[in-house]
Structures are given as structure tokens and as C-alpha cells.
Amino acid sequence: MKTLITGANKGIGFALAQNLGHRGYEVLVGARNETRGQEAVEKLKAEGITAKFVKVDLDDLNQLTSLSALTDIDLLINNAGISGNIHSDKGHLDMEKSAFDYSTTDLEETIKTNFLGTHAVIKELLPHSLTENAKIINITVPVSQEY
Numbered sequence: 001m002k003t004l005i006t007g008a009n010k011g012i013g014f015a016l017a018q019n020l021g022h023r024g025y026e027v028l029v030g031a032r033n034e035t036r037g038q039e040a041v042e043k044l045k046a047e048g049i050t051a052k053f054v055k056v057d058l059d060d061l062n063q064l065t066s067l068s069a070l071t072d073i074d075l076l077i078n079n080a081g082i083s084g085n086i087h088s089d090k091g092h093l094d095m096e097k098s099a100f101d102y103s104t105t106d107l108e109e110t111i112k113t114n115f116l117g118t119h120a121v122i123k124e125l126l127p128h129s130l131t132e133n134a135k136i137i138n139i140t141v142p143v144s145q146e147y
Helices: 011-022 034-046 063-069 104-125
Strands: 002-006 026-031 051-055 073-078 130-138
Touching: 002 011, 002 104, 011 026, 011 034, 011 073, 026 034, 034 051, 051 063, 063 104, 073 104, 104 130
Parallel strands: 002 026, 002 073, 026 051, 073 130
Antiparallel strands: none
């Protein structure tokens, strides 16, 4: 069994990589930053998990075409994305920001990354990279505390 997890170099994605790796999955660590992706791969390998880095940058739709070279993926977990709270006084990951405080620029950048980027990943893998019974899981986060 093989899984591609986008955003697997940290947080939820890395925890999923560890969990599935310990269950016997070969883990493809999708990350936009190669250094951090390779560091995650080394940590997984140190735990006895078969892992490999795959460049996945949701902001570079042209780069995502390289994913079509992957084969035999049984589980695609779309975990990568941005919080959308890009222009906040509290910083990049301001999860307290109200959904009504988003600027048009915030929304455009978030939609490009989280929707169009994820769509492009799926589009590249569907023709021949996923196995016949493959599953696709899309992970998201709430945009406010009141979800």
C-alpha cells in the first residue's frame, strides 16, 4: 500500500505519515520545501517507515504536472494548504480572524492554493497514478472559532 500525503513535512500531515507508515504504508511525503520534506523523510525512516520526498507546491500549478509520473497510489491525502489568514496584525497564522475580515486578496490567494492547487493534484493523479480502489481524503480547517 502506498500513500501520498501533501503537507506531510509537519503537523497533521506528518502525524498521518507516521501513523500510516507504522501500519505498513509506503509514504510519499509531499511538501513544497525540499529541505523540510527530506528532514521529514529522514525522521520517518528512523522509525522504520519506508518514505520518499515528492515535491508538491500548491502555488505552482505547472510543477504539479510532475505528479503524473507517480504510480500505484492507494491513498491520496490532500492535507497541504494555507490558513487564509495572510494579512493579519497577529501574523500569518491568525486563527482568531473572523471570516468577515478577509480581504479579496486573502480569499484569492487562499482559493488559488487550497482549491485550485488541490484540484490540480487530483487531476494529475486520476488518469493513471491511483490504483483502481484508491481513496482520496481532503483535510480542511475551520475559518473561525465558531464552526
